[in-house]
Amino acid sequence: MSAAVADTKNASTLLEVENLAVEFDTYGGTVQAVRGVNFTVQAGKTLAIVGESGCGKSVTVQSMMGLIPMPPGRITAGSARLRGQEILGRTLVDGREIRGSQIGMIFQDPMTSLNPTMTIGKQIAEPLQVHRGYSAKKAFARAIELLEMSKIPEAAKRASQYPFEFSGGMLQRAMIAMAISCKPSILIADEPTTALDVTIQAQILDLLQDLQKETGMAIVLITHDLGVVARMADEVAVMYAGKIVEHGSVDDVFYRSAHPYTLGLKLAMPNNDPSRQHTLQPIEGSPPDLFSPPLGCGYCARCPYAMQLCCSKHPQEFVMSGAHYSRCWLHHAAALSKPEELYFSATQGDQ
Amino acid sequence: MADLLEVNELTRFFDMGNGELCHAVDKISLSIAEKEIVGLVGESGSGKSTFGKTVLGLHSKTSGTVKFRGETLPQQYRPADFQRLAGKMQMIFQDPYSSLNPRMTVGEIVAEGIRLHPQLNSAGIKERVAEWLVKVGLQADHMSRYPHEFSGGQRQRIGIARALILAPEFVVCDEPISALDVSVQAQVVNLLGELKESMGLTLLFIAHDLSMVRYVSDRMAVMYLGSLVEIGKADELYFDPKHPYTEVLIGSNPEPDPEFERSRPSTAIRGEIPSPVNVPAGCRFASRCEKVMDVCRQVTPPLLQLKDLDRQVACHLYR
Incomplete structure (x- = not known):
């Protein structure tokens, strides 16, 4: 186990993911979608997993929920423990006591994630009947309360409507109501606002924060939008090419970025600070092919600071302070160049 | 102005x-x-x-x-x-996945505009297309490939080349x-x-x-x-x-x-x-x-x- 994980491990640790690796068999070969991911989720806190499409962020959480289709998918290594209990590799039936009950999940596209032939109320009631053994009537009454909690006006009337009668924002609220119906200790939100307008996004993010305050659940937020991360997260994990390249508190990652990819993402986005005008610096190239992932750091082909070593040997976690670490060889004591833009810890070196 | x-x-x-x-x-x-x-x-x-x-x-x-x-x-x-x-006047579309005809090669897609405005012969058209592919950051030999062979960003570049080739x-x-x-x-x-x-x-x-x-x-x-x-x-x-x-x-x-x-x-x-x-x-x-x-x-x-x-x-x- 890495030092960073050990440091943060304490009573409030809900979920501990260690060295998770997931592969998919395709006609083109085997894709190594997730290549050894470690993180922990603390009770009542929000962890944001950031990264671009194809970096493995969704696969990471889907494998915890048992949503990876196997075959072609395969969890090749690692463990995920919810309060010390292993949750990986459960079968469909066996996984039910976790999925939807202890961990709730909401998906990116509310239009296609709900059943078009069932009323919203019945869909929200279903997990209560399955996991809590409620009667249909009692579950439906609770569904109306949950819709009210998700701030849907006229909840009683809305509960007997079908998904097509809801707008995108309303559907996302309904999905949140469904996900929190069994009072999960963790809510996984996979790009919950990507399909929504900024105004509706703000409403949904507010709702998630309010519900977190009320119920004390932890949130794992998957997103590619650094603005949403800044707004919601306590902790951030930046993923690239199937690995977490930087991890730390939201302030660490934003103000003391220690990995060139994190820095690259920040420079590629327009900054709305009127005192500072910068031109956008795109990250040239595209992410590596995970059919045959690079030997060394996944980012080395696009990294402006890449050294010879980077392309041949994978960097370990270099700890900056506490839970803040970066997987980048520039933090090695022997690295000659220390670019000014990057954050370097005062106690540098191989730990 | x-x-x-x-x-x-x-x-x-x-x-x-x-x-x-x-x-x-x-x-x-x-x-x-x-x-x-x-x-x-x-x-x-x-x-x-x-x-x-x-x-x-x-x-x-x-x-x-x-x-x-x-x-x-x-x-x-x-x-x-x-x-x-x-x-x-031209337009660049939102979705680089659905706005390019999957049955046409990139060369055909980009050249369609100038083919309909026939000041150039076919060799000239090809040259112009090659020039534009390079201008938008692709390679000239991408001309014979199909849209599905490109990533989203590359497709958007194809869309840009198609829109701008008529100047x-x-x-x-x-x-x-x-x-x-x-x-x-x-x-x-x-x-x-x-x-x-x-x-x-x-x-x-x-x-x-x-x-x-x-x-x-x-x-x-x-x-x-x-x-x-x-x-x-x-x-x-x-x-x-x-x-x-x-x-x-x-x-x-x-x-x-x-x-x-x-x-x-x-x-x-x-x-x-x-x-x-x-x-x-x-x-x-x-x-x-x-x-x-x-x-x-x-x-x-x-x-x-x-x-x-x-x-x-x-x-x-x-x-």
């Missing part, structure tokens, strides 16, 4: 049947100067794309006029009009970066910027990413439910919004700055954008506005110039 494009009270209604009219674009007036980039923002369903398409003649106009270099463009385009105007003067970019990853967005935006400089393009940049629109545009226009609510210099409008809707929209835009996000109050707005079918009289934003007055529900506020600011706002608060 002379105005390249003058849009006057442009209106586009869609007949929904049962006597219902969808007011997609309702009396929008907007001038775009030569070599200017105007950013158009608004929620989905506010009519941004319909406006862009109606300006280019992809939708016929219900009423109103569009003048291009002083010439009034036809109400409804005939094939000959498209043929004539395609060399001057148009005015280009509507309809959400050209929304489908792309952050790191690739910057590549495409910078490419558009370079081409704009070298070709002297005038752009109408439609997007819902407010930070990106502010970064790209000279002026910024905000649409709500088919009407223009505010227009002004991009930076001024972003940092000092006047219309209550613009304020809400910009307040909802999350900034990549944790301290800033913690320090500002939530500005989430109540409700959702209403249906544009049979819009009632008065200000369209009245039903969601925090500062609503009685007059707002009866009289539609016109877009008026503010006194001491280069800004036009359609709101009764500023009359």
Whole structure:
């Protein structure tokens, strides 16, 4: 186990993911979608997993929920423990006591994630009947309360409507109501606002924060939008090419970025600070092919600071302070160049 | 600077049947100067794309006029009009996955425009296509490949090459970066910027990413439910919004700055954008506005110039 994980491990640790690796068999070969991911989720806190499409962020959480289709998918290594209990590799039936009950999940596209032939109320009631053994009537009454909690006006009337009668924002609220119906200790939100307008996004993010305050659940937020991360997260994990390249508190990652990819993402986005005008610096190239992932750091082909070593040997976690670490060889004591833009810890070196 | 494009009270209604009219674009007036980039923002369903398409003649106009270099463009385009105007006005589409014909090679897709404007022989066309592929950051030998062999960012570059190969003067970019990853967005935006400089393009940049629109545009226009609510210099409008809707929209835009996000109050707005079918009289934003007055529900506020600011706002608060 890495030092960073050990440091943060304490009573409030809900979920501990260690060295998770997931592969998919395709006609083109085997894709190594997730290549050894470690993180922990603390009770009542929000962890944001950031990264671009194809970096493995969704696969990471889907494998915890048992949503990876196997075959072609395969969890090749690692463990995920919810309060010390292993949750990986459960079968469909066996996984039910976790999925939807202890961990709730909401998906990116509310239009296609709900059943078009069932009323919203019945869909929200279903997990209560399955996991809590409620009667249909009692579950439906609770569904109306949950819709009210998700701030849907006229909840009683809305509960007997079908998904097509809801707008995108309303559907996302309904999905949140469904996900929190069994009072999960963790809510996984996979790009919950990507399909929504900024105004509706703000409403949904507010709702998630309010519900977190009320119920004390932890949130794992998957997103590619650094603005949403800044707004919601306590902790951030930046993923690239199937690995977490930087991890730390939201302030660490934003103000003391220690990995060139994190820095690259920040420079590629327009900054709305009127005192500072910068031109956008795109990250040239595209992410590596995970059919045959690079030997060394996944980012080395696009990294402006890449050294010879980077392309041949994978960097370990270099700890900056506490839970803040970066997987980048520039933090090695022997690295000659220390670019000014990057954050370097005062106690540098191989730990 | 002379105005390249003058849009006057442009209106586009869609007949929904049962006597219902969808007011997609309702009396929008907007001038775009030569070599200017105007950013158009608004929620989905506010009519941004319909406006862009109606300006280019992809939708016929219900009423109103569009003048291009002083010439009034036809109400409804005939094939000959498209043929004539395609060399001057072009469009880059949102979705690089569905806007390229999967059965055509990249060479055929990019060359289609110049093939229909036959000043060049086939060798000349090929040369021009190769030149453009290089200009947008691809390789000349990509010509014989099919769209599915490219990533989203590369496809968007193909879309840009297709639109710009006829050397148009005015280009509507309809959400050209929304489908792309952050790191690739910057590549495409910078490419558009370079081409704009070298070709002297005038752009109408439609997007819902407010930070990106502010970064790209000279002026910024905000649409709500088919009407223009505010227009002004991009930076001024972003940092000092006047219309209550613009304020809400910009307040909802999350900034990549944790301290800033913690320090500002939530500005989430109540409700959702209403249906544009049979819009009632008065200000369209009245039903969601925090500062609503009685007059707002009866009289539609016109877009008026503010006194001491280069800004036009359609709101009764500023009359």
